[in-house]
Amino acid sequence: MYKDNSVNDSDGRHLLKTLRLAVWRLQNADQEAGILARVRKVLDRVGGAYDGCRLYRVEEVKGGQKLSVHTLTPDGYWRSLEGGGDWVLEAWRSASTCCRVPKLRGERDWLAGQLSRGVGAILETGFDQGVLAIYREAPIAFSDEDAEILEGLGEVLSGLYYRLQDLQQSHAKEVQLRQVQKLQMVGQLTAEVAHEINNPLAVIIGESSLLLEDKMESMVEDGVRAVYKAGLQARDISERLLHFARGQKAKKEWLNFNRLVQETAVLVRRTLQNEQIEIAEDMEPNLPWVEAHAGQIQQIVLNLIQNSRDAIRQIDGVGRVVLRTSIRQGWVTLQVEDNGPGIPEEIWSDIFEPFFTTKEGDQGTGLGLSVCAGIARDHDGRLLVEKSDRGACMTLELPLKQSAVLASN
Ligand SMILES: Nc1ncnc2c1ncn2[C@@H]1O[C@H](COP(=O)(O)OP(=O)(O)OP(=O)(O)O)[C@@H](O)[C@H]1O
Ligand SMILES: [Mg+2]
Known part of the structure; x- marks a missing residue:
């Protein structure tokens, strides 16, 4: 016998509401x-008695739809649907909730195979990405309340799959962004290394060519000539590296600094929001424009935000990163301030060193700040760490040039 199915309406709505919230809070x-599993629990608690349930996923793929099925049991998993696709697709396309008996023998037999029992009544709801269905062995119709709960669950599932898609996209975007950052870093580092190597190479090439002008024992002369040739080869390689690195550097141009910072924040705001980290802006409205390379300045902003994010992960509660622009003693400045644990003063002089990191494993290369400081220097500016009441405060200073136009934001 089926239980009296006068669903406790408010109970059902409450459960659906908390489930909806859980979906929106989903982080990964x-x-x-x-x-x-929670969808199944709602069904068990408030849905009318049923003898089986299935969740069908419909995914658009090249040349049609891919169908998969889940039993909604705790140990359940997605497997591809065998047979029955037409009925599932019909319910999906109808995008509505309906109570019916199985159609013809074909569906009856297919369901019997799926559920290992006969099916006399079906309640199904089609949502954007699939179909949720519950089945009864006896041909007793489901109630309107059951239909309402099932439809609510369909909406929750639809929200779930949109949210998962969102999370996957922002993850992919983040991976891509990191990749771009790393490539830019490599370019910057290459330029610096090549530049540094050119100085000792000049000595090697210069001194050996001077020596070759004098008379020497032939064995020594062979040796010096080999050194000279190797020096030339090395210079050739470093020139090519420099050429490659310069190729990544476009010309500096006049930029609306506030806008550049704001546009950069847009790239990461969503990802950070998903981690309960807010990016706030405090922009000086009359900020002069700066002469800079947009991509490189963006790289600094992204690196500083990334560092804040890594730091905030170490604290409980809501994270906050403030991007603040201002004019200060001949500089146009950007401060990136966070409410993480802060940077201990005893490592202030180390953090700009290449490969200095306090992050474990492969979490950090320790190149971020050293590359950013290099970029700041290339712009005749500075990157500093400053005292802050709480958390860390990193400041980028770019020279305030006389010819700078006042931004009309
Ligand atoms: N906002 C911050 N809060 C706390 N510590 C920070 C912050 N920014 C930087 N640091 C400290 O400075 C160190 C060096 O930072 P840097 O960006 O150069 O390298 P990383 O972040 O460790 O590695 P990578 O940038 O390659 O991911 C960090 O390991 C960390 O100890
Ligand atoms: Mg870093």
Whole structure:
């Protein structure tokens, strides 16, 4: 016998509401299974009695749809659907909730195979990415309340799959962004290394060519000639490296600094929001324009925000990064301030050194700040760490040039 199915309406709505919230708070894609288990619990608690349920996923792929099925049990998993696709697609396309009996023998037999029992009544709801269905062995219709709960669950599942898609996209974007940052860093570092190597090379080439002008024992002369030739080869390589690195550097141009900072923040705001980190802006409205390389300045801003994000991960509670622009004693400045644990004063002089990192494993290369400081120097500016009441405050200073136009933001 089926239980009297006068659903406790407010109970059902409450459960759906908390489930919806859980979906919106989802932080990572591997929480799908947990949500599906909760969907099943809602069905068990407030849905009318049923003998089986299935969740079908419909994914648009090249040349059609891919169908998969889940049993909604805690140990359940997605497997591809065998047979029955037409009925699932029909329910999906209808995008509505309906109570019906199985169609013809074909569907009846297919369901019997799926559920290992006969099916006399079906309640199904089609949502954007699939179909949720519950089944009864006896041909007793489901109630309107059951339909309402199922439809609510369909909406939750739709929200779930949109959210998972969002999370995947922002993850992919972040990976891409990091990759670009690393490549830019490599370019910058290459230029610096090549530049540094050119000085000793000049000595090697110069001194050996001077020696070759004198008479020497032939064995010594062979040796010096080999040194000279190797020096020329090395210079050739370093010239090519420099050429490659310069190729990545476009010309500096006059930039609306506030806008550049704001546009850079847009790139990461969403990803950070997902981690409960807010990026706030405090922009000086009358900031003069700066002469700079947009891509490189963006790289600094991204690196500083990335460092703040890594730091904030060490604290509990809501994170906050403030991007503040101002004019200060001949400089146009950007401060990136966060509410992380801060940077201990005893390492202030180390953090700009290449490969200095306090991050474990492969979490950090320790190149971020050294590359950023190099970029700041290339712009006749500076990158500094400053005292802050809480958290860390990094400041980028760019020279305030006389010819700078006042920005009309
Ligand atoms: N906002 C911050 N809060 C706390 N510590 C920071 C902050 N920014 C930088 N640091 C410290 O400075 C060190 C050096 O930073 P840097 O950006 O050069 O390298 P990294 O972040 O460790 O590695 P990578 O930038 O390659 O990921 C960090 O390891 C960290 O100890
Ligand atoms: Mg860093």
